[in-house]
Structure formats: C-alpha cells, structure tokens
Amino acid sequence: MNDSVLNDSVLSEITGPHRYRNAEAMLAHGERVWLRAAESGLLNIQVDHESNDRLIVRETGHEFSLLCSCSYLGLNHHPKIIEGAVSALRKAGTTGLSIAEIRVRLNLLVELEESLRDLYGAPALPGVSCSVLTAGILPLVASGHIGGGGPRVMVFDRFCHFSMAYIKPICGDESLVLSCPHNDLNYLEDICKKYPRVAYVADGAYSMGGRTALEGLLELQNRYGLFLYFDDSHALSIEGPRGEGYVRSNIEMNPLTLIVGSLAKGFGASGGVAMLGSEKDFQFLYRNAGPVTWSQNMDVPAIGACLASADLHRTPELGQLQAKLRHNIDVFDQRFPTRFSGNGLPIRLIEVGDEDLAVRLSEQLFRAGYYCSAVFFPIVARGAAGVRVMLRADFAPERLDNFCDVVESLMVSA
Amino acid sequence: MNDSVLNDSVLSEITGPHRYRNAEAMLAHGERVWLRAAESGLLNIQVDHESNDRLIVRETGHEFSLLCSCSYLGLNHHPKIIEGAVSALRKAGTTGLSIAEIRVRLNLLVELEESLRDLYGAPALPGVSCSVLTAGILPLVASGHIGGGGPRVMVFDRFCHFSMAYIKPICGDESLVLSCPHNDLNYLEDICKKYPRVAYVADGAYSMGGRTALEGLLELQNRYGLFLYFDDSHALSIEGPRGEGYVRSNIEMNPLTLIVGSLAKGFGASGGVAMLGSEKDFQFLYRNAGPVTWSQNMDVPAIGACLASADLHRTPELGQLQAKLRHNIDVFDQRFPTRFSGNGLPIRLIEVGDEDLAVRLSEQLFRAGYYCSAVFFPIVARGAAGVRVMLRADFAPERLDNFCDVVESLMVSA
Numbered sequence: 001m002n003d004s005v006l007n008d009s010v011l012s013e014i015t016g017p018h019r020y021r022n023a024e025a026m027l028a029h030g031e032r033v034w035l036r037a038a039e040s041g042l043l044n045i046q047v048d049h050e051s052n053d054r055l056i057v058r059e060t061g062h063e064f065s066l067l068c069s070c071s072y073l074g075l076n077h078h079p080k081i082i083e084g085a086v087s088a089l090r091k092a093g094t095t096g097l098s099i100a101e102i103r104v105r106l107n108l109l110v111e112l113e114e115s116l117r118d119l120y121g122a123p124a125l126p127g128v129s130c131s132v133l134t135a136g137i138l139p140l141v142a143s144g145h146i147g148g149g150g151p152r153v154m155v156f157d158r159f160c161h162f163s164m165a166y167i168k169p170i171c172g173d174e175s176l177v178l179s180c181p182h183n184d185l186n187y188l189e190d191i192c193k194k195y196p197r198v199a200y201v202a203d204g205a206y207s208m209g210g211r212t213a214l215e216g217l218l219e220l221q222n223r224y225g226l227f228l229y230f231d232d233s234h235a236l237s238i239e240g241p242r243g244e245g246y247v248r249s250n251i252e253m254n255p256l257t258l259i260v261g262s263l264a265k266g267f268g269a270s271g272g273v274a275m276l277g278s279e280k281d282f283q284f285l286y287r288n289a290g291p292v293t294w295s296q297n298m299d300v301p302a303i304g305a306c307l308a309s310a311d312l313h314r315t316p317e318l319g320q321l322q323a324k325l326r327h328n329i330d331v332f333d334q335r336f337p338t339r340f341s342g343n344g345l346p347i348r349l350i351e352v353g354d355e356d357l358a359v360r361l362s363e364q365l366f367r368a369g370y371y372c373s374a375v376f377f378p379i380v381a382r383g384a385a386g387v388r389v390m391l392r393a394d395f396a397p398e399r400l401d402n403f404c405d406v407v408e409s410l411m412v413s414a
Numbered sequence: 415m416n417d418s419v420l421n422d423s424v425l426s427e428i429t430g431p432h433r434y435r436n437a438e439a440m441l442a443h444g445e446r447v448w449l450r451a452a453e454s455g456l457l458n459i460q461v462d463h464e465s466n467d468r469l470i471v472r473e474t475g476h477e478f479s480l481l482c483s484c485s486y487l488g489l490n491h492h493p494k495i496i497e498g499a500v501s502a503l504r505k506a507g508t509t510g511l512s513i514a515e516i517r518v519r520l521n522l523l524v525e526l527e528e529s530l531r532d533l534y535g536a537p538a539l540p541g542v543s544c545s546v547l548t549a550g551i552l553p554l555v556a557s558g559h560i561g562g563g564g565p566r567v568m569v570f571d572r573f574c575h576f577s578m579a580y581i582k583p584i585c586g587d588e589s590l591v592l593s594c595p596h597n598d599l600n601y602l603e604d605i606c607k608k609y610p611r612v613a614y615v616a617d618g619a620y621s622m623g624g625r626t627a628l629e630g631l632l633e634l635q636n637r638y639g640l641f642l643y644f645d646d647s648h649a650l651s652i653e654g655p656r657g658e659g660y661v662r663s664n665i666e667m668n669p670l671t672l673i674v675g676s677l678a679k680g681f682g683a684s685g686g687v688a689m690l691g692s693e694k695d696f697q698f699l700y701r702n703a704g705p706v707t708w709s710q711n712m713d714v715p716a717i718g719a720c721l722a723s724a725d726l727h728r729t730p731e732l733g734q735l736q737a738k739l740r741h742n743i744d745v746f747d748q749r750f751p752t753r754f755s756g757n758g759l760p761i762r763l764i765e766v767g768d769e770d771l772a773v774r775l776s777e778q779l780f781r782a783g784y785y786c787s788a789v790f791f792p793i794v795a796r797g798a799a800g801v802r803v804m805l806r807a808d809f810a811p812e813r814l815d816n817f818c819d820v821v822e823s824l825m826v827s828a
Contacts, residue, residue: 270716
C-alpha cells in the first residue's frame with residue numbers, strides 16, 4: 001500500500017490520539033525559530049573551555065562568557081570536584097561494573113548514597129540524570145506504588161519542566177492525567193475535592209524564573225493527602241544551608257513528598273538525585289523504577305565528582321558561593337527590574353516579545369562577548385520571547401557591570 | 415473524599431487504560447521473586463573492585479567473579495580508557511558546561527561525535543545513556559519526523575528491551591503501537607501489507623540471548639519501506655572489525671534504519687550512541703529529541719573515556735579481545751549446550767524452569783565465587799527461570815574451566 005491509495009480511515013487509524021503531545025504541532029513552530037537562531041550563529045557553537053567566562057571558539061578566536069549555564073555556583077570547574085572524579089577513577093580502577101546496581105554495586109556508590117542522605121536528611125537515590133529519575137519514578141506515583149493507596153490522579157503544572165511533561169503518556173497509562181494552570185491552588189483544590197488521591201507535579205524553582213506555591217501546596221497536602229512531586233534542579237545547591245534547594249530547605253520530608261534534582265547544575269558534577277519521603281521507597285525504586293534499574297547508572301568519575309561536591313557542600317565555601325551568587329542577582333535586579341526581581345533565584349528573562357527581536361538581541365550580545373539564549377515558544381508562551389540570563393557566582397563583578405551596560409545600550413538602540 | 419466513599423465510577427475514572435503497562439500486575443509477581451533473591455543475599459551486594467574477577471565484599475572478605483557484567487571485553491578497567499577520562503578532565507578543566515549541547519558544546523564532544531562517526535561510518539549522536547537516546551528518538555519515529563512521510567505504525571518485538579517497551583505509551587500518543595511475536599516476520603509482513611508506513615523496534619542481539627532476524631527484515635524494508643530501529647547494545651564492540659556491532663556490520667545505513675547502542679557495555683565507557691541513517695537527522699535530533707536536548711548530556715570524563723575507547727577500537731587489540739571472548743564462549747558452549755550455542759554472543763541462559771531453583775543455583779554459585787544473576791518473569795517468560803551467564807574476554811581460561819565444573823556439580827546435585 002502507498003500513500004496515494006491512503007484513505008482517511010487508515011490515516012486516522014495510524015495517527016495517535018495526541019492527548020499529551022503532538023510532535024508535528026510543536027515542530028511546525030519550534031523548528032522555524034530554531035533555524036532562525038542557527039542562521040544567526042547562535043546554535044552549535046563549539047568551544048574550548050578556560051573558564052565559564054572564557055570559552056573560546058577555536059576557528060575565530062572569539063571569546064565569550066556563558067550566561068546560560070546552569071552551573072550557578074561555578075562548581076563545574078572547581079578543582080576539588082575535578083580531583084574527586086580523578087581520584088575515584090584511580091581508586092576504583094574501573095569506569096563501572098556494567099550491571100544493575102540493585103544486584104552488585106561499588107562501595108563508592110554506596111558512600112555517595114550515604115553522603116547525599118546525610119546532606120539532604122532523606123533517603124537519596126542517585127541516577128544517571130534527573131530526567132531519568134523522573135522517567136522511572138513518576139509512573140509509580142501514578143500507579144500508587146509510591147505514595148500508596150492505588151492509582152492517583154496526576155496533575156501537572158502547565159509550566160513544569162519538559163522532563164516531567166514528557167512522561168505524561170506513561171503516567172496516563174496508569175492513571176488519569178490532568179494539567180493545571182501555573183501555581184493555581186484553587187484549581188488544584190477543586191481536583192482534590194473531586195478525587196480521592198491526587199499528585200501534583202511541579203518545579204521547585206522554574207527554569208524560566210519563579211517558584212512553586214509551596215506554602216499553599218503544603219496546606220493542600222495536609223487537608224487532602226495531596227502527593228507532591230518536585231523537580232528542584234534550579235534551586236539545588238544555591239539555596240539551603242547545605243544546598244538542599246528551595247523545597248527541601250522549607251519542608252519536612254514525609255511519605256507524600258518526593259524531590260528530584262540534577263547534580264549537573266548548581267551541584268557542579270553529573271547525574272541526579274531523588275530525595276525520598278519513605279525509607280522503603282529506596283530499595284523499591286532501585287528494583288522497579290524502569291530506567292533507574294537498568295545496567296547504566298552513574299559511572300565512577302561521576303560518583304567521585306558528586307562525592308567531592310557533597311563534601312564541599314559541608315564547608316563554609318558553599319555559603320560564600322551562595323552569597324556571591326546572591327550579590328550578582330541583586331546587582332542585575334537593580335539594573336533590570338523584572339517581575340521576578342528580589343526572589344533570589346538566578347534565572348532572569350529579559351522579555352522582548354517578538355521572537356526575531358529576541359534572536360537579534362542574543363546575537364548582538366554574543367558578538368559583545370556574552371552568550372545568553374534566546375527563548376521562545378514552546379519554551380515560553382507565544383509572544384513572550386526574550387533573552388534568558390542565568391547568573392553565576394563565578395561571574396566577576398566588573399564583568400557583570402559591563403554586561404549590564406551592554407544590554408542597556410542594545411535595548412535603547414533596538 | 416476518602417476511600418470509604420469511593421464508588422466504582424470514580425475508581426474507573428482514575429485508573430488508566432493499561433494499554434501498554436500495568437505496574438500493579440508486573441509488581442504482584444516480580445516483587446515476590448526480587449524479595450526471594452534479596453533474602454538469599456543476591457541483591458545489594460556492595461563491593462570494592464580489584465578486577466571483574468576479583469570483587470570483594472568488604473565486611474566478609476568474600477571474593478567473587480562477576481558473570482553478569484555487560485563489560486564483555488573487560489574494557490571497563492582498561493588503563494587507556496581510565497586515563498582517557500582523566501586526561502579529558504585535566505584538559506577541559508570542567509565536568510561540563512551545563513547547557514544544552516545544541517547551543518554551546520565542548521570541542522571535546524565534537525571530537526567524540528567525529529570519532530564515532532568515523533568508527534561506525536554513520537552520523538553518530540552521543541547521549542547520556544542508550545535508553546535516553548531511545549526515549550528521545552522513538553516518539554519522533556512514531557510521528558514520522560525520523561523516517562519521513564507522517565505517522566508510522568510502531569511494531570515492538572515482544573522481546574525487545576524494556577528501555578524501548580517503556581516508551582510505548584509516548585509513541586502511542588503519536589501513532590498506532592502494536593506488539594509482534596518474537597522474530598515473527600510473517601506477522602510483521604501482514605502489518606506492512608495492511609498499513610502504509612510501519613516501523614519495527616527490536617534488539618540487534620537480545621539481552622536473553624539470540625539475534626534479530628536481520629536478513630528477513632532487510633527484505634521487508636526493501637519491499638515495504640519498513641523502518642528498522644535496533645538497540646544493538648549487547649553486540650556493540652564485540653562484533654565487527656571496528657566493533658560496529660551485529661546490525662551495523664551486516665547492513666548499509668539508509669534513512670529508514672537507526673541503531674542505538676550503549677557505550678557502557680562492551681565499549682567500556684559511559685553513555686550511548688545513535689547511528690543515524692540520514693545526515694539531517696543529526697542536527698534535528700540534537701534540537702528536538704526530548705531528553706537528548708536538555709542540558710545534561712555526556713559529562714567530560716565520559717567523553718574522555720569514550721574517545722580513548724574509540725581509539726582502542728581502531729587497534730589490533732580489539733580483534734584480540736573479540737577472539738578471547740569468542741574462545742570463552744566456545745568453551746562454555748561445549749560444556750553447556752543451549753539453544754543459542756554457536757551463535758557467538760556472550761549471553762547464555764542456564765534454564766532451570768522453577769524460579770526458586772534458579773535463585774538457589776545463583777546463591778550456590780555466588781558462594782563458590784561466581785555471581786550470575788537469577789532471571790525470571792518478567793525478564794523471561796513464566797516458567798523459564800534460570801541463571802544468566804555473561805561471558806567476558808577477561809575471564810581467565812582456568813577460571814572458566816573451574817566455573818563450568820562448579821555449575822556441573824551443582825546441576826547434578828540439584
């Protein structure tokens with residue numbers, strides 16, 4: 001059979017229901033703008049690394065600062081973390097055992113589990129990335145095996161990170177999946193009133209700025225037994241006395257709360273971690289959480305880097321780096337007031353509205369030595385395009401001043 | 415609302431359709447046997463590494479060989495690969511940039527892309543793991559954005575690895591998803607006759623032994639334009655003059671074929687790779703393949719380990735290791751004829767049928783110094799439990815002889 005004899009009924013039989021995703025619709029818009037960014041030289045930039053403020057394009061010699069790195073504390077190039085990876089490799093003498101961790105695992109990984117458990121005050125499950133943890137765990141929240149009691153209505157905040165929204169269809173095979181307007185507690189409470197078991201899926205700190213409505217959510221948890229699933233990747237390490245992140249440093253853990261976070265952002269290493277609300281979930285997830293259970297988990301250098309970073313999180317250096325970051329955020333907020341000014345998080349959006357304008361601003365900044373990504377639908381809502389600025393603790397004050405001057409002059413001339 | 419007032423209609427509204435998965439049904443069986451293995455001391459074994467044949471339980475001093483590692487060539491502890499990871503860390507001075515690779519990426523990663531492209535004779539997309547590549551790519555095969563022409567009926571081989579079956583619900587939101595009896599070409603051809611665009615999803619070498627029906631599949635591809643998606647993780651490095659794996663070393667790439675593989679098994683490093691059939695898919699997937707596009711890709715030590723391993727794949731040492739592995743497989747096959755004897759792959763199942771017997775055999779072998787995993791439903795069919803033996807090139811001949819003797823004596827006494 002070929003396309004020319006395709007009739008509508010065959011086509012509709014082939015096409016999925018598009019309940020949670022529609023690649024064609026996403027790409028129709030997204031690809032156009034990606035390609036526009038590519039034409040402007042803002043994609044596929046290939047660099048050597050001297051520091052986060054000195055990336056070098058080998059062919060042209062062009063040097064620039066990275067202002068869209070998630071390494072908010074600059075720990076990605078901390079000598080202790082690099083040496084942690086090296087010494088783990090030397091000590092273990094292997095990249096990894098290439099077997100499911102639930103069967104046999106290195107004491108080095110066990111050390112990391114214990115170090116993270118101590119750091120976060122909760123059973124801590126490591127994973128090869130934060131999104132892999134989410135892919136493994138969320139469907140078991142939907143089925144009720146984490147949280148208990150049977151299938152649970154899964155309510156995804158409309159702004160929650162792609163890594164969680166991506167898993168909606170898998171959750172949807174286990175239970176009812178709904179979307180919730182961003183931070184809309186009334187909407188969420190109505191769902192809690194209607195259904196006996198509900199889970200809410202959200203970012204702790206959102207990748208486009210802003211926070212989850214934590215206080216109200218805890219009230220709903222108390223009142224209705226609402227399960228809370230947070231990805232707090234963008235606040236991990238940069239908030240909390242031990243870098244526990246926004247959510248963990250403001251709540252007590254309980255069996256109806258689970259927090260995942262990336263260890264490749266503020267934490268400066270690789271992989272991800274799930275802070276669990278229940279001791280028995282730790283072994284259960286190691287056995288049953290899909291991709292978490294297959295044979296590839298964190299490799300030895302990643303474990304070593306994480307161990308070194310966790311140690312560093314217990315020293316006064318963490319607080320010093322957090323303070324430097326906060327200072328940079330404050331300076332930026334004074335120069336460019338945005339709706340998130342003063343919230344203490346490092347992600348800022350300089351909104352320009354039009355997608356082409358956003359790409360042009362990003363292009364001009366890059367020429368001036370600063371790479372900030374242009375963001376647009378579907379990363380932000382249509383018509384809300386802009387340039388995303390991600391501040392770092394290791395961004396030198398004089399360089400920050402210069403950056404702000406450059407942005408200002410470009411905005412005036414636009 | 416609480417459970418006591420739950421009526422059937424609310425419960426059925428909450429519960430998902432269970433089209434592709436049912437955690438409750440899987441766990442009801444699987445957990446019982448996992449826990450049986452745990453009671454026998456076969457789970458959560460925590461070790462120090464001296465070599466793949468000398469893992470040491472610190473508390474007891476018990477030493478054993480790992481016979482369920484996927485490091486088939488023993489490359490996980492090859493000094494050149496360890497040093498590759500170390501020197502990449504030293505050279506780059508960072509664990510990673512913590513930004514989406516499509517925007518800015520290290521020349522080191524570009525070098526790896528080019529090295530793998532050369533090795534496999536195809537555009538090669540790196541990923542943080544093989545299953546992450548599958549999670550990102552398969553839904554775009556379903557939607558027709560890889561392979562072209564519009565939505566495609568996705569036919570999953572019933573034995574294909576969990577990492578692919580796991581993505582069924584996501585694919586199912588884009589297109590019709592079907593299952594196919596293992597290696598059943600007639601069944602598959604009927605589907606090709608019924609629908610205009612079909613993709614078949616399979617392992618190249620199966621994780622329980624055996625191969626895909628490659629020749630017949632290529633005929634179906636020629637005749638019907640069948641898209642072929644293979645995970646060849648269990649043959650990568652161990653077959654082909656440059657370790658291209660079973661599938662790649664037996665086919666020419668074309669836009670209707672895509673092969674993914676783990677770089678953490680035979681390859682001895684970390685991460686995964688997708689060999690693409692079309693040049694334009696490379697950038698397209700970097701932009702749009704879900705988890706591949708987010709900010710965590712391969713970290714610097716993983717890139718370094720992979721670069722070193724890729725170099726090693728170009729030396730005569732690869733052939734020597736492949737030959738050693740083949741010799742070990744032949745020796746085992748002579749002692750324990752199984753239905754896969756002579757197929758050259760390193761995975762063998764000593765079938766005992768009963769789950770408890772399988773666990774007991776695994777337990778006795780472990781005491782004798784050999785860890786082979788007991789496998790049972792849902793990893794294999796019900797009633798087909800056994801002990802999985804995974805042979806390695808670095809398993810010394812005298813040790814292999816001893817292992818075979820031990821198995822034999824235990825089988826006789828059982």
